[in-house]
Amino acid sequence: AQRVTQPEKLLSVFKGAPVELKCNYSYSGSPELFWYVQYSRQRLQLLLRHISRESIKGFTADLNKGETSFHLKKPFAQEEDSAMYYCALGGYGGATNKLIFGTGTLLAVQP
Amino acid sequence: EAGVAQSPRYKIIEKRQSVAFWCNPISGHATLYWYQQILGQGPKLLIQFQNNGVVDDSQLPKDRFSAERLKGVDSTLKIQPAKLEDSAVYLCASSLDWVQETQYFGPGTRLLVL
Numbered sequence: 001a002q003r004v005t006q007p008e009k010l011l012s013v014f015k016g017a018p019v020e021l022k023c024n025y026s027y028s029g030s031p032e033l034f035w036y037v038q039y040s041r042q043r044l045q046l047l048l049r050h051i052s053r054e055s056i057k058g059f060t061a062d063l064n065k066g067e068t069s070f071h072l073k074k075p076f077a078q079e080e081d082s083a084m085y086y087c088a089l090g091g092y093g094g095a096t097n098k099l100i101f102g103t104g105t106l107l108a109v110q111p
Numbered sequence: 112e113a114g115v116a117q118s119p120r121y122k123i124i125e126k127r128q129s130v131a132f133w134c135n136p137i138s139g140h141a142t143l144y145w146y147q148q149i150l151g152q153g154p155k156l157l158i159q160f161q162n163n164g165v166v167d168d169s170q171l172p173k174d175r176f177s178a179e180r181l182k183g184v185d186s187t188l189k190i191q192p193a194k195l196e197d198s199a200v201y202l203c204a205s206s207l208d209w210v211q212e213t214q215y216f217g218p219g220t221r222l223l224v225l
Contacts (some may be wrong), residue, residue, distance in 0.1 A: 099154075
């Protein structure tokens with residue numbers, strides 16, 4: 001069965017430190033992986049998707065099919081990066097575009 | 112462009128009562144989704160509409176939950192009767208189409224069942 005695992009509920013770092021939010025998935029086909037973010041009092045929104053291979057707000061994520069991982073990274077954390085981050089798996093099941101979300105990691109960037 | 116709209120934002124009911132949530136997607140978006148997010152968990156898809164047809168409702172508890180999108184625009188999700196375990200945030204999202212399109216989320220409706 002398809003599954004997304006985010007092992008850390010909370011990640012606390014200091015401003016300027018590197019950040020890595022872990023995400024592992026379980027899926028036998030060709031996955032589509034996404035990172036969604038929810039800032040305080042804001043809506044859940046797409047941060048980036050692996051197919052785009054782009055960097056958003058300094059964040060990058062590389063799909064590693066061998067390790068079934070899609071970790072989110074940023075070299076220097078900023079206080080405004082503090083938010084809830086969800087990894088999501090999609091891209092399967094015929095006509096459906098449904099996403100399977102992980103349980104999320106709360107990133108807290110300390111000044 | 113205007114985002115996905117949802118109402119109400121908060122609702123408190125007693126168990127066995129009924130409740131309905133409304134969602135208006137972004138104009139022109141053919142695909143609409145309802146997710147349930149229980150505290151401490153990620154969103155879980157309940158139902159996906161393509162225009163006014165149901166594409167996926169495999170995780171919708173059909174004995175108590177129902178949803179419709181009659182004119183292919185706005186949608187209503189109903190729970191009847193509610194149980195304590197239905198306490199959650201109900202998120203509506205829409206996308207231009209179902210093929211690898213970005214999903215845009217509404218603010219959610221926070222439901223508390225007492």
